Amino acid sequence: MLNRRTRMLSQLDGEIRDHIERETEDNVARGMSPEEARYAAVRKFGNARRISEDTREIWSIAWLENFMEDARHGLRLLTRNKSFALAAILTLAVGIGANTAIFSVVHAILLKPLPYPNADRLAIIWTGLAEERRAPASRYELLQMRQNSKAFDEIAGIWITNGAVPGDGAPEQVKVAFVTTNFPPLLASEPAAGRFFIDDDAKHEDGRNILISYGLWQRRFGGDPAVLGKILRNKNGDNDDGMTIVGVLPRDFRLILPSSSALSDSVDIYMPVSFAESPIDGPGYLKTIGRLAPGVTMGQAQAELDGVAARLRATVPDFASQKMSLSVFPLQADGVRDVRSALLLLFAGVALVLLIACVNVANLLLARSSYRLRETSIRATIGAGRGRLIRQFLAESLVLALVGGVAAMGVAWLAVKGLVALRPESLLRLGTIELNGTVFAYALLVSLITVIVFGFGPAVSGSRIDLSGGMKSGAGIAPRGAAKYSRAALIAAEVALSVVLLSATGLLMRTFAALLHVSPGFTAENALTFTTTAGGYKYVHEIQSKLLEIPGVQSVSASSHLPLDSNYANWYDGYYQEGAPPEDQNTNLADDRSILPNYFQSIGATLIEGRDFTDADDASHRHVAIVDDELAAKEWPGQSALGKKLNISDTPKGFYEFERDWVVVVGVVKHVQYHSLTSSVRPQIYVPFQLAPRPVSFVVRAAGIPTAALRTAIRAKLDEVDRSAPMARVVTLGQLADKARAQNRFVAYLATALAGIALLLACVGIAGVTSFNVAQRTNEIGLRMALGATSENVLRMIVERNLTPVIVGLAVGLAFSLALAPLMESLLFGVPPQDPLTLAAVALAVAVTGIAACWLPALRATRIDPMIALRHD
Amino acid sequence: MTTREQERIELLQGTLDLLILRTLRVGPAHGHAIARAIEVTSDSVLQVEQGSLYPALHRLIKRGWIVADEGTSENNRRAKYYRLTAKGRRQLTVETGKWDKLAAAIARILRPAKQED
Incomplete structure (x- = not known):
């Protein structure tokens, strides 16, 4: 269109000139003098400029x-x-x-x-067991899914744990992922160096081939391509055959997986695990990620997995009694659900x-x-x-x-x-x-x-x-009726919107305040935590005793899991009390924690009855456990839990070598919030480290020592035990609690900022309209004052008139807040959605702001000089 | 204004388009030729402000009734030639029919007695 226009118009002026020339020639032929002829031609043509414009107009948009x-x-x-x-x-x-x-x-x-x-085809598959809806899959289940699924063109598993970087150099604790060999290509297109896994890599579990992250490659090996094929050996001989680096993951590769899956996004070492040789009750749980085959919907995949789960329930009695199920969700949606x-x-x-x-x-x-x-x-x-x-x-x-x-x-x-x-x-x-x-x-x-x-x-x-x-x-x-009313309506709308926003913010702020005061079951102050190399009882016990020598340290202990920390994948398992009927033996789940003596004292938890563990609570003595008050109340309501027997899984023979075991309850402790400040998730069972050795985090409770000094002292003591032991993830319990509140704080702060802006804007709006009204009525006000109205009369008149839309808006806003509040329920804690106190505070704040916003312009009106006002246009 | 000019008739709105189309039915012509043809064939009765021809020409091009070609005129001057398209030819038939009806209708109104004769 534009092109054609340009082409059409480009010759217009030439054409007009040409036209006039021809007419001039004709006129000359008719016998006019050249000058006369030209003049006549121009006159006959008309206003050339206007014609040119008219023509352009035709083509213009x-x-x-x-x-x-x-x-x-x-x-x-x-x-x-x-x-x-x-x-x-x-x-x-x-x-x-x-x-x-x-x-x-x-x-x-x-x-x-x-x-x-193919991000849109990625899905996460959760196993449902008893009340648990989001459990990882066992390798056996993973294998069953993989073999029987046509909806997915790939199903892979990952499990993340802690480990130290093997080989020479400063000790460094990192996240280690155990992945099925098909996992890396599912989330990354190609390696930065070397190769991804081949199936053979998983066959020999000793002397494994491993992949490393780009970050580790850079910081530990300076990005040296010769790192491929390098064998890393541990000095303390944990991995006798060493590990061989076969590939490096891409630079921008990140694991973005659901936060509740306890999967960290910064994994530095990937070790292959095999699908094969997975007994039904075998260990080694994996989070399951699948890629849908092209054209397959989530619904179809779910239907297929329902079939797989049904077959598993039919063939494995344990799955039947636990009502095992499989659910598939889009990876992204699942990741952001919190x-x-x-x-x-x-x-x-x-x-x-x-x-x-x-x-x-x-x-x-x-x-x-x-x-x-x-x-x-x-x-x-x-x-x-x-x-x-x-x-x-x-x-x-x-x-x-x-x-x-x-x-x-x-x-x-x-x-x-x-x-x-x-x-x-x-x-x-x-x-x-x-x-x-x-x-x-x-x-x-x-x-x-x-x-x-x-x-x-x-x-x-x-x-x-x-x-x-x-x-x-x-x-x-003077404003005409319609305009006046529309301004009043706009003010009312503005106030109503602000009220809705303020009420929501009030509720979020009260939620945050409640989170600050909620009792998490432990004492956040004066407790520093860190993790180090995994070791047996002798090793951790030695560290515990050494750290206790630091002056000012009141208590030292260690636990497989710290409150509100997702450093280690959660450990939870089924339990049942002595005498439970078989149908109830697979339906109760509890969080299991492996701890050293003095743990409760170190985190500041409350032992309600019974005793703490001692160094003598090992596999050779009576097997014991401590439960929380929730489990005690659930299993033995109205009775003391002490001396009662529980069937649980523990690992007295070594790391992750699970076996069912009967333990006697020797203590009851107040529930500790491990997962969030607001929900207790599961009851808890504590077992002595000697019955369930696994990687642990240490907790050091010390009053009056600055964190930095305590840290240095701990490092020095750690060196006395093992110079190669890393001291990683040094955080206080307070920081962990703070992190648990981070999202609520973020939302509360942001909402407060938004509500503040809203109130300010509403204020500006009200003041603006009031000023405008005052200006419009300068004449009238002058007249009233000339006739004897006092400043107060004028003030009241103006405030009253301009406050009406504010009050209407306030009422409408409160009604909307009440109606919309239930939508917020899932975001609130410790405050009902239709909290009268919040609403009252909001109403008061808006009313005061509204009056103030009317007051100032009204005050200016009272200062009007009647003589000037009467002459006002 | 001179007497001669007063005798001329201002064109009705839209009739210029019709006249252009009619003129071009004989064959392609450049702007000046069209203006002269209208003047000559109407025995100089129809007054065309020659310039007003150009917006009309462009309007017709935009509607697709005529197209403009580059060409060389009689004395080897470059000129733009306007030519009727098939669509324009159809449109001319339509417009002519309309005009006839309109003229007849107006004639009936203005000279009712004539029909009684």
């Missing part, structure tokens, strides 16, 4: 050119009315910028596909803020269109139709929105920096929060949408012209 003209006009108006422009642009910048920032989080975590090949509702809530909140911002700008535009009545009337008089006027107003709004949108980029950039600084770990591990092309496109889209939201009403009302009235009046005339 008229609306676009008109729009550009309107936009230029709008831009001129903006620069002329700077305070209006600044107010509107700032408001939009905050609204759009906040939206863009939150969208960048939503995009990174909920929308952007995982950085894996953060999804919080993110959507924030997104909704930020949308409300944008709405409030739009309402404010609409108000500003409405006020301005009253001032522009004369201009609009003139335009209408000289022939601008209603549609043309609306288009003009919208074009101006569009300019406003786009300028606001550009300013919003700055706001968003700052906001994203702030968001990342809040370190919402549960979010950061799921994706990279950044401003990228998609986010910019979103911001542009939002800017355009705001034009419709804030620009359309004022455009329609501003174009409604009573010609004679508009021409007669001054620049500012």
Whole structure:
């Protein structure tokens, strides 16, 4: 179209010249003098310039050119009315910028596909056993799924544990993943160096071939390609045959897996495990990741796995009694299920803020269109139709929105920096929060949408012209009824939106406060924890005794799992009490923890009855256990649990060599929150380390020693035991508790910021409209005061009149809050969704703000000099 | 204004299009030739402000009724020739029919007695 236009018009001027020449020639032939002939030809042709323009008009995209003209006009108006422009642009910048920032989080975590090949076909498969819905699969189950599935073109498993980097060099504890040989290609396209696994790699479990992460390759081996084929040997001889590095994973490879799966994203060593030789009750659980065959839906895959589970239940009695099931979820959706509702809530909140911002700008535009009545009337008089006027107003709004949108980029950039600084770990591990092309496109889209939201009403009302009235009046005339009511309605809407946002924020803040005061079952202060190389009882016992020698240390112990820490994959298993009928022997699950004596004292837990473990509680004596109060109450309500017998799994013969065992309960301890501050998940069974040796974390309770000094002292003592022992993941129990609150803190802070912005915008809106009303009524106020009204009369009149929409908005907002509150239930803790206290506080805050926002402009009205006011235009 | 000019008739809205199409039915012509043809064939009664021809030509091109070709005119001057398209030819038939109806209708209104004769 544009091309054709250019081609058509390029010769127009030449053609016109040619035409006039020909006519001149004709005239000369008719006997005119050359001069006369030319003059006659030009006259006959008409106004060449206008004709040229008319012709161009035919090819022009008229609306676009008109729009550009309107936009230029709008831009001129903006620069002329700077305070209006600044107010509107700032408001939009905050609204759009906040939206863009939150969208960048939503995009990174909920929308952007995982950085894996065929990410949309990746799924996670959970095993359901008894009450547990999200258990890993045994190797046997994995093998069954793999052999009997056509819906998946690949099914692989991964299990992550802790280990030390083998070979020479400083001791360093890292995450080690045991993966089936088909796992790496499922999530990565090709290795950075070397190769991925081949099936043979899994056959010899001694002297294994391993893959390492790009990070380990760089920091430990300087990125040396000669690392391939290198055999790493452990000095203490744990792996006699050493390990051979056969490949390096890609640089940007990250494990992004559900947080509840206790899978870390920074695994440095990958060891192959075999599918083969997996007895039904064999050890070695794996989280299962599958890739759907092309064209297969999740529903079809689920149906197929239901069949596999049914066959397994039919063939294995244990599976039948545990009601074993398999469930498949999209990998991404499963990964974000913990953060999804919080993110959507924030997104909704930020949308409300944008709405409030739009309402404010609409108000500003409405006020301005009253001032522009004369201009609009003139335009209408000289022939601008209603549609043309609306288009003009919208074009101006569009300019406003786009300028606001550009300013919003700055706001968003700052906001994203702030968001990342809040370190919402549960979010950061799921994706990279950044401003990228998609986010910019979103911001542009939002800017355009705001034009419709804030620009359309004022455009329609501003174009409604009573010609004679508009021409007669001054620049500012008394607001017509419709405009007055629409301003009041906008204020009411703004207040209502703020109330909804404030109520939600109030609930989130109370939740966060409740989390700060919740008793986690342990004492977070004065306890430092760290992990080190796994070793047997003698090794850990020696460390325990050495650390106790540090002056000021009150208690030292170790546990396979620390509260609120996901460093180690959770250990939980079935248990039953003595005399339980067979059908109940497979249905109860408890978290199992392997601990050294003095553990409860070290973490500051409460021993309710019975005794702690001692060094004598080993395999050669009576096998004992300590349970938490929840298990005791569930199994033996109304009785003491002491002396009762439980059947559990432990590993007295060595690491992970599970066997069923009868243990006697010798103590009951208050439940400790291991998984989150808010839900207890499962009851707990503690067994002495000697009955279940496994990698442990140490806890050192010491008062009055700075963390750094304590750390140095621990390192020194550790050196006395084993110079090669790493001291990794040094964190305080307080930090672990803090991390458990991180997401709630993130949401609460953000919501508070949003609510603050909303209240501020509402305040500005109310004050703006009140000022406008006062200005409009300067005459009237002057007259009243001249006739004897006191300042107080005037003040009350103005506040009362302008407060009405605030009160209406407050009532509507409270009603909406009550109605919407149940949606938030899953995000709250320690506070009911329809908490009257929160709502009352919100109502009070909004009422006070509303009065204050009316008060200041009203106060100014009382200072009006009646003489000046009466002369006011 | 001179008397001669007053005798001329201003073109009705839209009729210029019809005249252009009719003129081009004889064969391609450049802008000036079209203007002169309209003038000559109407015995100089129809007053065309010659310039107004050009917006009309471009309107017709946009509608696809005529096309413009580059060509060389009689004395070797480069010129743009306008030519009727098949669509334009059909349109001419339609427009001519409409015009006839309109002219007849107006004639009936203006000269009702004539029919009684």
